[in-house]
Amino acid sequence: MIHIVTAANADRYSAELLQAFELRHRVFVDEKGWAALRRPDGRETDQFDDEHAVHMLYIEAGAVLGYQRLLPTTRPYLLTEVYPQLCDGRAPAGRDIWEWTRYCVEAGRRERGRVLSPVAHALLTGIVEWGLCGAVSAIVIEMNPLWLLRLVQLHFKVTPLGLPLPIEGEDTVAVIARFDRRTLDRLTLMRPAVLVQGERAA
């Protein structure tokens, strides 16, 4: 299930957070080859892993299998500091807008070309549920444009902030994706199919 870790409860999740940083290192450095993020201790962290970050961990039997991070846009964030070239115009900022970063899922638990994997589904649903509970209505995403159609199909109202550009060898587009109750309903509908899929695989 999804665990939300913030400055308020980080002391109770110190082991899991370390696992999450190791997962990030495996995915972003070892797998995707983002060499600038490489750390000798095999734990990927950056300047945004501070007291303002909201970490979402998918934990199963003590193992962190999925991760994503949300950053407030009322302060400097990845798009404004690291990828300003992706944003043509003023970067979104507001208490109801957060930036979705470092989404990653353990290699063996990703979708195999079919529907969203249960871990991916839980992470995505986690953002929307968390958002709807906390008066957050939009997320800023820097992503491969291949994801755009899926977000549109999930009833996110997506607006591009710039045209796609290659980042670390991968086409990347910055968007702002608004969501509401309909998005959650759509995600909920997706769920049974995912479960049936998982059962069939097992």
Added chain:
Amino acid sequence: MSRTLLDRTLEFVKLVDAAQSPSEVASIVLKCAAPHGFEQVFAGTMPGARERAAKQRAHVILDHWPQSWLSRYFSRGYLVVDPTIKRVRAGAPAFYWRDLIETRDDPVAQRVMDEATDFGLRQGLTVSLLTLDGHAAGLSLAGGRIEHHPRLKGMMTLVASYALGQCFGLDKAARAAPVDLTNREIDVLRWLAEGKSDRDISQILSISEHTVDKYLRSAFAKLGVANRASAVAKAIRARVIV
């Protein structure tokens, strides 16, 4: 240039969001792409490798493409040798046809591209997409003389995503009858419509309550509803149960 392209993309997003049919989507796409020399658009999901020609055509979503070329294309089975299709299946980023290096040592692939030229599809651009249920989809734009610019590829990637997203939404709204409910799912819905509880249904059908719940959930997904009342209503409307 990029700011203009982005503004035009945003304008496109607004227009396509109000489109009521795939043909309307196609003309909005073409209106947006015309300043860059594009005259034709074609899009669809990828059929399975062994589907027959008639079934292949069922995967077409946007069709503003020379019809004589399409007849030839499907009847000759070009789908399996078309190099653009191979790239779409592989999820490659958007590409211009002139950058297709696959045709260099594949005369059959080269012939498909050459023949397309004879039908007015001289230069083109193809975008690969991935649908929510994991199917590859592709959108191609072509014309006699198109503009080649890297930012244009990015713009058309966005345009293609919104265009197909809108078409899938229309398709879903238009589809009145649900798809292939199993006999067991129909049994459960029928007893649910009679006002039986999960426990009642599990006893009637001699299955566990957990299994009843499982059938219900998968029936909900197929019917596109979120709760029991809507499931019964929709099943009756679609004459799945009477």
